[in-house]
Amino acid sequence: MSEPPAAPLTTADGVPLKVSLRRTVRRSKIKALLLVAPLLVFLFIAFLMPLFEMLWRSVDNPEVSTHLSRTVAALEGWNGESLPDEAVFAALAEDLREGQQERNLGLLSSRLNYEKSGMRSTISRTARRVGTLEPPYRESLIEVNDTWGELDTWKLIQREASPYTVSYYLAAMDRQLSPDGEIVKVPEYMQIHATLFWRTLWMSAVITGLTLALGFPVAFLLANLPMRHSNLLMILVLLPFWTSLLVRTTTWIAILQSQGVLNDIMVFLGVVADEARWQMIHNKMGTVIAMTHILLPFMILPLYSVMKTIPPSYMRAARSLGASRF
Secondary structure, three states: OOOEEEEEEEEEOOOOOOHHHHHHHHHHHHHHHHHHHHHHHHHHHHHHHHHHHHHHHHEEEHHHHHHHHHHHHHHHHOOOOOOHHHHHHHHHHHHHHHHHHHOOHHHHHHHHHHHHHOHHHHHHHHHHHHHOOOOOOHHHHHHHHHHHHHHHHHHHHHHHOEEEEEEEHHHOOEEEOOOOEEEOOHHHHHOOOOHHHHHHHHHHHHHHHHHHHHHHHHHHHHHHHHHHHHHHHHHHHHHHHHHOOOHHHHHHHHHOOOHHHHHHHHHHHHOOOOOEEEEEOOOOOHHHHHHHHHHHHHHHHHHHHHHHHOOHHHHHHHHHOOOOOO
């Protein structure tokens, strides 16, 4: 005869053991979640919300559609090949008259001036005189300011009527939208962002390389020297954290300036002539030197924390298997 199946294990109150374990694990997870909930809320409010806000503002474009609502509606279906008809000019006059009364044309003029120079003065001058204008508004507005007679002006208003824009991203790459909606380069005298980006990347790479070259040997010594020597070296590494960043920056200015300590020493040693002192501050060289000094501890400490966890036996094993000392 076969033996009867064993009875499931239960707790003292008769609940199956598996069910009781699941409940216990679930309660533990809920408690852990409640413990970290304040931190998650703080991160959401202090970090994620501002980040999402900035991303939204980078494409948000409400000024034209809000303050020139009648004009935007009248421009629907405009072919863009000739000046709009009288109805569009009348709608513009009404929008400007209302904006002048409510004094809310500042954002509109700034937004359009960002895309086309001179639009701020055009809108403000027209808004001041719009109360005295009479039909036909097409001739009246063009008489107030010739800009309203330019086809590019109306193409700009029609394009910027969209609630979203890529203009800010294009400007960051020294690009802009032409009146026909094509992406073109800004004039050469305005091309600055791309140069600054590449210069920043280049200097970041140089500073990173210098901090790695200087910090790796120090981190290796910290991880391998006897405790009494490594403690002293660690104090020297941490010493800059006990000094104000402003004090360190001012010190580098005193050292690197034309009449500074370093130039005086080189002139005294005959390395450079007194009239040919090196300019090592307020330029790329000064930035690289100062930033390398400031960021060096931030390279040494992570390297040291990793090297310290590598057992010396691993190094000896690698050598015995044919690895070079390097």
